Amino acid sequence: MKKIATLALVTALLATTAHAQEKMTLNVAVFPSLDSSIKAILPAWNKKYPNVAIKLQTQEIGDHHTAMTTALATGQGLPDVMAVEIGWVGKFAEGKGLEDMNKAPYNAAQYKKLFTPFTIAQATSADKRFVGMPTDIGPGTFLYRKDILDKAGVKPETMMKDWDSYIAAGKVIKAKTGASLINAAGGIYGVVSRTNLKPGEGIYFDSKNNLLVGPDNARFVRAFTLAKQVRDAGLDAKIGEWSNEWYDAFKKGTVATQFSGAWLTGALQNWMAPDTKGLWRVQNLPEGGYASWGGTFYAIPTAAKNKAMAWEFIKFMTLNQEAQLKAFTDNGAFPALLTAQNDTIFSQGVPFLGDQKARVLWRDAARKTQPIDVNKYDSVADQIVNTELTNVLEQGKDIKKALADARTQILRRAR
Structure with a gap:
């Protein structure tokens, strides 16, 4: 049965990457200022996936995690993609209500080397399940x-x-x-x-x-x-x-x-x-x-309805250098993606900090x-x-x- 379920999800993922022909809405639950990071990159998303609308569900960070805890426990009101801050990731990981991205069809092990090393451990449960792709970190x-x-x-x-x-x-x-x-x-x-x-x-x-x-x-x-x-x-x-x-x-x-x-x-x-x-x-x-000091991950609830497209969205936000840098310049969300950290913007001074080259220090x-x-x-x-x-x-x-x-x-x- 597990093989059948995995095969079905792989098939759905392949269909998704070939571009969905039917219009759909992807529900993404986040907290400030992650919502502004997503809004900043939406034009690029809409160009790549014109038939997939992103519907943001934004609540203050405490209310967001309380709502997600309830949703995972009851199966009601679950989004397709769930943002999880580092302070809650351990609790959510052990609850086993999130997809293990180590497994097919995600096969996220191939991407782990692309991120700042310490953030991978933060999203790994005691039994070695990988429950969230890192999007930003907090040096x-x-x-x-x-x-x-x-x-x-x-x-x-x-x-x-x-x-x-x-x-x-x-x-x-x-x-x-x-x-x-x-x-x-x-x-x-x-x-x-x-x-x-x-x-x-x-x-x-x-x-x-x-x-x-x-x-x-x-x-x-x-x-x-x-x-x-x-x-x-x-x-x-x-x-x-x-x-x-x-x-x-x-x-x-x-x-x-x-x-x-x-x-x-x-x-x-x-x-x-x-x-x-x-x-x-x-x-x-x-x-x-x-x-x-802080950090955010994107996770997929096990009972989510649109897992294949949810995975496409997560990859778009975490493996896409443009998305990572947009979030960084928009609201200071330090990129978890190593290639983004090598961008020329890091050698520039930060005007708010009196043109101090702080990004190099943080990196x-x-x-x-x-x-x-x-x-x-x-x-x-x-x-x-x-x-x-x-x-x-x-x-x-x-x-x-x-x-x-x-x-x-x-x-x-x-x-």
Whole structure:
């Protein structure tokens, strides 16, 4: 029966690539700003597939993944193509509601070498199913306001030497300019917990599903400790990401630095704080660390109705250098495709960053970022650990007690 089903899908795929004669609509579920990346390349798609209309189903990132979780569980409202952000890919992969692209008719193994290596591991489940083709990645980067650092007499290179230097610089910045070092102390945890992972480790679990969170794990203890030092010194603005206050801080220059993926530059440029053009610069993460910070994959639900054309769309968006570069120039979505990273645009300065040649820096960071394993309980662990971090920062909870409690809660949920 499996052979018959595979043969049927292969036949459908061959028919699709010969160009569908009947008009059809392909439903693609995404989140911002992936929708704008698709819209930017639609003229080229329509030229190649004039009879296939793309219908975008766009929701905010959290609502999108909640809706897709429900759709996969119930089989209702499933799109033909589903965008999955890295924070959810482990959960979706283990749920087995997505097509394994290693198998026929996709045979995606032949394409894996074309992408930034670490992103392939991110889309591979514990049982080695490949559930999503990467479209963009998030090389971790340190953004800073050059005007604020100049006013404080702080050099970014010195600031990034180590975390002690970063915090010391923050005290100078606060004293001389009044600007906070960072929007929220928890952002420090976000960097430290992602960098310098050992082979076979994910952020929260190792390759054998052993939980890494706990009071004896030096990485988590240090991440919590540094975040608390920033909070205790009054260096963070206590502003959450993706809030109006966060956007205002960028616009008004009340926060001097931000850790994120390279994609944040595009968001700042396009809608968060376009009037700050020329004031920002970027550096690599502190202590020579490299980390993946976001990333998006295209997946096909197992119960999707138009799998053959869905696969054509995914290849068009991920293996097509034009599509990859359109997304990059449109909204800063850093291309996962290696050939796109070799385009001449990477040697050009970025106007928003004062013509700094930041793309070369990000490309180098992406190629030095090590693969990390994903786990279906990553999102659960992330929520629990961040709640305990909040208890440390806002209620003065002992760090080792908080990590011990986080470990207990994660193990309970994982069972």
